[in-house]
Amino acid sequence: MAQYTRVSGSVGLITLQNPPVNALSAAVRQGIVNTVQRALSEPEVKSVVICGQKGAFCGGADIKEFGTNMSGPPLVPMIHAIESAVKPVVAAIEGVALGGGLELALGCHYRIAHSKARLGLPEVTLGLLPAAGGTQRLPRLIGVPAALDLITTGRHVTATEALQLGIVDQITDHNTVDVAVKFALSVAGQSLDSRRISSYPCPRHSDFDALFEAAMQKVHQSARGAIAPVACVQAVRAAATLPYSQGMEREKELMATLFTSGQARALQYCFFAQRAVGRWSMSSGARWDTSKPRPVHKAAVIGLGTMGRGIAVALAQAGLSVVAVETQEKQLIEAKQAVTGMLERGAKRRGVTPALDKITYSPNIQNVADVDLIIEAVFEDMALKEKVFKQLSAVCKPGTFLCTNTSGLDINRLASQTCNPELVVGMHFFAPAHVMKLLEVVYGPRSSPHAVATAMHLGKKIGKVSVAVGNCRGFVGNRMLKPYLEQALFLLEEGATPEQVDQALEEFGFAMGVFRMSDLSGLDVGWRVRKADGLVTSDATTGQQARIRQGHRYSPLGDLLCEQGRFGQKTGRGWYQYDKPGSRVAKPDPWLQNFLEEYRARHGLVVRRIDHQEVLERCLYSLINEGFRILEDGIAAGPEDIDVIYMFGYSWPRHRGGPMFYASMVGLARVLERLEYYHQAHPDVPSLHPSTLLRKLVANGSPPIHKWREVIKKLHSQL
Ligand SMILES: CCCCCCCC/C=C\C/C=C/C(=O)SCCNC(=O)CCNC(=O)[C@H](O)C(C)(C)COP(=O)(O)OP(=O)(O)OC[C@H]1O[C@@H](n2cnc3c(N)ncnc32)[C@H](O)[C@@H]1OP(=O)(O)O
Numbered sequence: 126m127a128q129y130t131r132v133s134g135s136v137g138l139i140t141l142q143n144p145p146v147n148a149l150s151a152a153v154r155q156g157i158v159n160t161v162q163r164a165l166s167e168p169e170v171k172s173v174v175i176c177g178q179k180g181a182f183c184g185g186a187d188i189k190e191f192g193t194n195m196s197g198p199p200l201v202p203m204i205h206a207i208e209s210a211v212k213p214v215v216a217a218i219e220g221v222a223l224g225g226g227l228e229l230a231l232g233c234h235y236r237i238a239h240s241k242a243r244l245g246l247p248e249v250t251l252g253l254l255p256a257a258g259g260t261q262r263l264p265r266l267i268g269v270p271a272a273l274d275l276i277t278t279g280r281h282v283t284a285t286e287a288l289q290l291g292i293v294d295q296i297t298d299h300n301t302v303d304v305a306v307k308f309a310l311s312v313a314g315q316s317l318d319s320r321r322i323s324s325y326p327c328p329r330h331s332d333f334d335a336l337f338e339a340a341m342q343k344v345h346q347s348a349r350g351a352i353a354p355v356a357c358v359q360a361v362r363a364a365a366t367l368p369y370s371q372g373m374e375r376e377k378e379l380m381a382t383l384f385t386s387g388q389a390r391a392l393q394y395c396f397f398a399q400r401a402v403g404r405w406s407m408s409s410g411a412r413w414d415t416s417k418p419r420p421v422h423k424a425a426v427i428g429l430g431t432m433g434r435g436i437a438v439a440l441a442q443a444g445l446s447v448v449a450v451e452t453q454e455k456q457l458i459e460a461k462q463a464v465t466g467m468l469e470r471g472a473k474r475r476g477v478t479p480a481l482d483k484i485t486y487s488p489n490i491q492n493v494a495d496v497d498l499i500i501e502a503v504f505e506d507m508a509l510k511e512k513v514f515k516q517l518s519a520v521c522k523p524g525t526f527l528c529t530n531t532s533g534l535d536i537n538r539l540a541s542q543t544c545n546p547e548l549v550v551g552m553h554f555f556a557p558a559h560v561m562k563l564l565e566v567v568y569g570p571r572s573s574p575h576a577v578a579t580a581m582h583l584g585k586k587i588g589k590v591s592v593a594v595g596n597c598r599g600f601v602g603n604r605m606l607k608p609y610l611e612q613a614l615f616l617l618e619e620g621a622t623p624e625q626v627d628q629a630l631e632e633f634g635f636a637m638g639v640f641r642m643s644d645l646s647g648l649d650v651g652w653r654v655r656k657a658d659g660l661v662t663s664d665a666t667t668g669q670q671a672r673i674r675q676g677h678r679y680s681p682l683g684d685l686l687c688e689q690g691r692f693g694q695k696t697g698r699g700w701y702q703y704d705k706p707g708s709r710v711a712k713p714d715p716w717l718q719n720f721l722e723e724y725r726a727r728h729g730l731v732v733r734r735i736d737h738q739e740v741l742e743r744c745l746y747s748l749i750n751e752g753f754r755i756l757e758d759g760i761a762a763g764p765e766d767i768d769v770i771y772m773f774g775y776s777w778p779r780h781r782g783g784p785m786f787y788a789s790m791v792g793l794a795r796v797l798e799r800l801e802y803y804h805q806a807h808p809d810v811p812s813l814h815p816s817t818l819l820r821k822l823v824a825n826g827s828p829p830i831h832k833w834r835e836v837i838k839k840l841h842s843q844l
Pocket residue numbers: 145146148184185186187188189200221223224225226247248251253254255256257380381384397400401
């Protein structure tokens with residue numbers, strides 16, 4: 126809806142009304158059309174101001190309407206009518222002007238923004254382009270290079286940057302609508318010939334060909350197969366090379382291909398999934414809306430290795446007081462230096478003062494007695510963590526939440542070391558902890574809803590996308606990673622090379638294939654875990670037995686590399702070779718080729734040709750299959766939780782929508798059929814055995830992903 130009022134005698138004030146962000150739903154568009162017509166037809170009205178209700182100008186087209194039969198007036202003619210108006214129209218921008226919201230503002234003759242407003246054309250992040258004239262007006266207004274940057278990245282700019290770029294005419298710290306009304310009065314009756322952006326020529330550039338070629342190269346490099354950024358460049362090129370009306374035709378054409386694409390569906394699913402994970406629930410039924418977080422003003426971090434340092438930085442940057450504890454004096458000094466540097470660099474990037482005074486450093490665990498929440502981040506070793514938890518439980522004040530940063534250890538076992546197991550949760554940060562957006566908040570059987578609510582709230586405060594998950598080996602992310610890694614190794618045994626497997630995964634859209642990623646994170650990490658699990662044997666047996674553990678197929682390839690001291694990038698050798706330890710450029714290693722050949726010969730393995738389809742299906746479907754098991758076990762409440770974890774923590778390509786969404790796009794019946802096929806070929810690999818939930822969903826006609834929870838609920842009630 127849009128409300129119409131007359132203010133200051135001669136200004137027609139149009140207020141968009143669609144909380145919380147005044148998205149341009151059919152009703153809002155109809156409201157704008159009606160009220161603009163009214164303002165233009167009333168002789169007393171000399172100028173018009175458009176604003177949004179409750180401090181938000183407009184968050185753009187209503188994303189919920191996409192994929193429905195969109196009724197109501199279309200945006201392009203609506204904005205055209207505003208631009209063609211003979212009375213000046215001023216956009217009063219508070220809060221946000223994003224996507225269609227900014228396009229609406231670009232159709233106005235003047236734009237006045239509050240100093241705290243944010244503006245942008247983020248359609249590309251939804252798999253679309255700004256198809257309400259944004260790709261044609263913005264380059265005409267601010268020039269091609271700046272428009273390309275905003276449109277292809279979707280980044281939001283501050284009001285100050287918008288003023289510098291020339292997107293807005295004025296910024297104010299006062300009431301934006303009052304300022305805009307006053308301004309509208311001052312320009313009433315003036316010629317609008319120079320204010321219609323569509324009539325501007327696109328600013329020339331010395332070499333458009335080179336400029337667009339470079340832009341195209343850049344998006345191809347960073348898009349990892351996403352098509353929208355490419356279409357954005359093509360649309361801006363049309364603005365630079367064609368008359369406005371033809372450019373608009375091109376914009377429409379390009380939008381038509383994007384609008385119905387699977388990528389757009391995936392990215393829009395991501396948008397809502399990211400928000401849905403905030404409405405968490407526990408398997409006990411406790412929920413986000415009935416569980417209150419407790420305030421956390423002061424926190425402590427125990428252990429200042431790589432993870433602890435990152436966590437301390439994240440907390441301090443969010444304004445919390447932090448006690449950083451490291452019992453080894455030398456490490457404490459080193460950590461203080463490192464944390465100071467991280468805070469200083471972060472502050473410089475963000476143009477703020479470094480929060481150095483937020484952290485106090487201590488070698489003494491007793492100094493955490495007055496904090497509200499503690500994050501233990503010592504070495505990933507259960508016995509050590511148990512000892513620390515026992516100590517913490519004795520030291521901290523009543524009601525202090527005890528969190529452990531672990532990538533997979535049993536939360537319940539740690540909780541049992543404390544007097545108040547209900548206050549214990551896991552907080553699985555991803556390295557580097559002050560940069561990576563994902564946080565898995567892990568609840569054990571005894572964790573209270575308040576503890577989960579507090580950790581989730583803290584996660585949000587420090588800028589993380591937090592997902593609440595249940596307690597199991599590896600939680601969600603690492604549990605699903607296990608079959609994925611396992612399949613990659615089996616593929617090597619059967620004849621593939623690390624380069625071939627990585628290429629297939631990188632073409633799919635992963636930032637790094639599985640082997641390059643393992644080299645980066647260090648092969649010794651998994652080796653230690655496998656040793657602790659008794660999987661690494663030292664006897665040099667050959668044949669089948671050497672590749673069987675606990676009755677299932679096992680590949681010792683990773684263990685054998687570690688025995689050679691090949692831990693990945695840090696040692697300069699792993700699945701690839703590197704120029705020197707720490708170097709990042711992975712090169713195929715002839716040594717590894719020979720090693721694989723000898724290994725296969727020793728174990729009587731017959732090499733066969735493996736194509737990209739098999740690589741993808743075996744790696745991804747086994748991971749997805751584990752995702753279904755996780756849903757079945759109630760470890761994740763819904764597919765969105767899994768998808769968000771994979772997109773934010775494991776570089777799953779967003780335009781594929783996360784593993785569970787991807788499965789729904791491939792078709793569950795197809796995933797099931799392929800898993801059955803591979804399981805028949807590899808009966809000793811349990812991760813290829815299709816899960817009950819997958820079978821159930823297929824038996825239920827493969828419902829759309831938003832209906833899976835109903836099937837899961839039914840499954841749980843039958844157990
Ligand atoms: C064949 C061709 C057919 C052509 C058809 C053409 C139609 C399109 C024509 C032109 C192109 C224009 C496209 C667009 O405008 S796409 C939308 C672009 N806008 C955005 O991407 C902004 C998205 N929103 C945000 O980034 C943020 O929400 C925010 C910065 C505005 C506010 O952030 P925050 O305060 O953190 O709040 P939340 O993110 O939690 O959001 C609150 C609530 O609002 C919902 N919401 C937000 N934006 C929209 C929107 N644009 N449409 C619908 N709903 C929106 C959000 O989902 C939250 O609700 P919840 O999910 O229920 O929690």
